[in-house]
Amino acid sequence: MTTLPVQDATVEVEPRTISRKATGADRVFVHSIRAVGATVLVITGGVGLFLGWQAWPTLTHYGLSFFTEASWQPEADILGIRAVLTGTVMVALVAMAIAFPLALLTALYISEYAPAFLRSTLVSLVDLMAAVPSIIWGLWGYFLIMPYAAEFAVWLDRNLGWVPLFDVHNADPDAALIDAAISNYSFSMFCAGIAVAMMVLPMSCAVMRQVFSQTPPGEKEAALALGATKWGMIRAVVLPFGRGGIIGGTMLGLGRALGETIAVLLILSPSFESKWRILEIGGNTVSALIAGRFGDASKSQLSALLAAGFVLFLITLVVNTIAAMIVNRSRSGAGTDA
Amino acid sequence: MTTALAPDTEAAGTTFLPRYDDDAPPPVPRASLGRLPADEKFLRIGSIASALGLAWLITQRLLPLPGLPWFLVVAFLALLLVGAVTSGMTGGLVEVRDRAAATVITAGATVVGAVVLSAVVFVVVKGVEPLLHLNFYVDDMAGVGPKDPFDKGGIAHAVLGSLIQIGIAIAITLPLGIGTAVFMSEVGGRFSRVVRTVVEAMTALPSIVAGLFIYSVFIVALGLPRSGLAAALAIGVMMLPIIARAADVVLRVVPGGLREASLALGASRWRTVWYVVLPTARPGLATACILGIARGIGETSPVLLTSGNAQFFVVDPTDGVMNSLPLFIYSTVRSGEPNAIARAFAAATVLLAVVLALFVLARLIARPKRTKARRGRSRPAVDFVHSDPLVEMGPVAPAIDTTYTSHRIDQETS
Incomplete structure (x- = not known):
């Protein structure tokens, strides 16, 4: 038999206080993990602040001419980043012009066309490609691709030389001894762009593939059931659904292409000239400038290099942030009730 | 189905197995909807073969376009063309576009695969000679000049x-x-x-x-x-x-x-x-x-x-x-x-x-x-x-x- 406890009417019942405050070991945990977070904030934020702080004297000293001056002559107190910024943008654009279509096609192939047994292997292959160190792509571009790229550049100049982009000064594409002139077509921003393209391709491709694979299967099947061909289905469902991923993935690749150093340093022959002629020998990028000039830099030159690095960081940051916003805002990954 | 074939039904609720008719024709194999039919498969293989042949003819015999890169470019264009013609024979513009898209997408993925493969193979082949020497794995480069043979120095x-x-x-x-x-x-x-x-x-x-x-x-x-x-x-x-x-x-x-x-x-x-x-x-x-x-x-x-x-x-x-x-x-x-x-x-x-x-x-x-x-x-x-x-x-x-x-x-x- 159960006996109920006798309620003592004289004792006042107090409601239990509810608190979200951590007690005991939890308190230690929360505080220590917060300390870790604060440390990382100080380290990473410190890098950004340090760059800005170091860049400030240079930016105030040279003013706007830091962005409009092309040459880099610290001895004569003339320096600016117009040439290297142009070079950075051009190399990145060449890289994206090559990487974007290839990444899109590969992503489409993996998500729509590849046979099922091959799919996971291909995904691994693309991920592996992303893990290949940039120095390897630099070697590949320098020793394997550059001779062909130079020949292609001669062909482009011969046939499309009237386009300012493909023009090459000081070289005659129709010369009888083209082998002697071909060095004018090597070590160019175009050659560097090819190597950089292979570095950013897997990253863009992975983002695109990820978004494509999240396309609601119901909508895909609906398109096929309505009589669409495979390409019709891709154009009507997969591509519109993945638009955010396509744009975002491309911009993430662009962000990485802007900061790429070692392949550019290996391939591009440095020159300080603000130019758009991508097939011509010579050019420079911000990161290659830093890698090439840090060794013999005095204190003020180092500040100038840090300022250049800071500008590069800001550009990359803007590109990455826009990419993140596009990926997040688009319908991609939102899913529907299939 | 299970009961209809049993003429001498004894009681309701009893299940009878169907009686198989031995004289019936063999069952028709189910068409696989995912796989290509034989003629389509023939068309694919035939297109590739004819594109390669056309490319050889154009680059080696008709036009002065030497080298492997040109051959591949021409082969790709020929494949597009042959694909368009063959799919146009059985269908309309929609089929032609579908065929072309599949060709372009597959070619793009092939290029990327070839790039990865070429990078790996190229690096290994160019570096195979030092790799065959054991000292490469156990020595350092102290006192070894850039011209020294591979049996000296390592990484x-x-x-x-x-x-x-x-x-x-x-x-x-x-x-x-x-x-x-x-x-x-x-x-x-x-x-x-x-x-x-x-x-x-x-x-x-x-x-x-x-x-x-x-x-x-x-x-x-x-x-x-x-x-x-x-x-x-x-x-x-x-x-x-x-x-x-x-x-x-x-x-x-x-x-x-x-x-x-x-x-x-x-x-x-x-x-x-x-x-x-x-x-x-x-x-x-x-x-x-x-x-x-x-x-x-x-x-x-x-x-x-x-x-x-x-x-x-x-x-x-x-x-x-x-x-x-x-x-x-x-x-x-x-x-x-x-x-x-x-x-x-x-x-x-x-x-x-x-x-x-x-x-x-x-x-x-x-x-x-x-x-x-x-x-x-x-x-x-x-x-x-x-x-x-x-x-x-x-x-x-x-x-x-x-x-x-x-x-x-x-x-x-x-």
Whole structure:
């Protein structure tokens, strides 16, 4: 038999206080993990602040001419980043012009066309490609691709030389001894762009593939059931659904292409000239400038290099942030009730 | 069906097996809707064959277009043309477009595959000669000139330097990175949002700028010599936001229900993190870390600025110049001597092998366990690699919160 406890009417019942405050070991945990977070904030934020702080004297000293001056002559107190910024943008654009279509096609192939047994292997292959160190792509571009790229550049100049982009000064594409002139077509921003393209391709491709694979299967099947061909289905469902991923993935690749150093340093022959002629020998990028000039830099030159690095960081940051916003805002990954 | 064939029904509710008719024609095989029919298959193979033939005819006999690249370009165009003609014979413009799109997409993927293959094969073939000498793996380059034959000198000092540097970088970044990720995803609050914003912003930091930061702080401002420690710090500065962000993405994919169940059973918060969240996310965390490490070990530019280039064994990371694999490759290939270049390619093969080994390790660890997957309970939590490849890429967009969507779609498709 159960006996109920006798309620003592004289004792006042107090409601239990509810608190979200951590007690005991939890308190230690929360505080220590917060300390870790604060440390990382100080380290990473410190890098950004340090760059800005170091860049400030240079930016105030040279003013706007830091962005409009092309040459880099610290001895004569003339320096600016117009040439290297142009070079950075051009190399990145060449890289994206090559990487974007290839990444899109590969992503489409993996998500729509590849046979099922091959799919996971291909995904691994693309991920592996992303893990290949940039120095390897630099070697590949320098020793394997550059001779062909130079020949292609001669062909482009011969046939499309009237386009300012493909023009090459000081070289005659129709010369009888083209082998002697071909060095004018090597070590160019175009050659560097090819190597950089292979570095950013897997990253863009992975983002695109990820978004494509999240396309609601119901909508895909609906398109096929309505009589669409495979390409019709891709154009009507997969591509519109993945638009955010396509744009975002491309911009993430662009962000990485802007900061790429070692392949550019290996391939591009440095020159300080603000130019758009991508097939011509010579050019420079911000990161290659830093890698090439840090060794013999005095204190003020180092500040100038840090300022250049800071500008590069800001550009990359803007590109990455826009990419993140596009990926997040688009319908991609939102899913529907299939 | 089962009862209709039985004429002498005895009682209702009895099941009779159907009687098979021996004289009936054999059953028609079911058409496979996914596979190509024979004539279509013939068309595909025939198109490729005729495109190759046309390309040979045009490049070798009709037009002066020598070389393999031209042959491939012409073959691709011919394939497009033949595909358009053959699909146009049976269908309309829609079919032609479909055929062309399939050709272009397959060709694009083939190009990418050929690029990866060519890079790997090229590096291995160019570096095969030094690789065949045992001393390449155990010696250093002290007193060995760029012209010396391959039976002298090796890259053991560079491998050792790489291992020491990446070891220090891991010892710094792994606890900090994962700790920050736990802080961002488990503790939360306004402060954690600030940390997350800054960490995400810093993933945009180009690696050369990370190197320049360490160079100007440690070597110029503090006057310390170039050393392995400085290089490790530069790699660490580069890796820290990458690992923190990747780990954060992984931890956010852990289903909230698991956390709530643990808390509801009376576990404290740190026990929830230690016994529920981290074990659930372990494969994903391992993948994120290993791929971050692969990134760090292959990065040349921060090392170029900070470590110096020793030709001999250096064990003490604070003891001045120390070489590492990527730096060795870069500086050796710059010398321009054929033997030195072959050595650089051999070192690149070793680096590639190291990265590949790390990559395979990551894949093995991240592979979801069969028994768990069958139960379907923790599938979205375990299958991180496929739920979010963004994790592996390093500086990427903030996580898309698609856990449940992707989970549902995964289940539907598989």
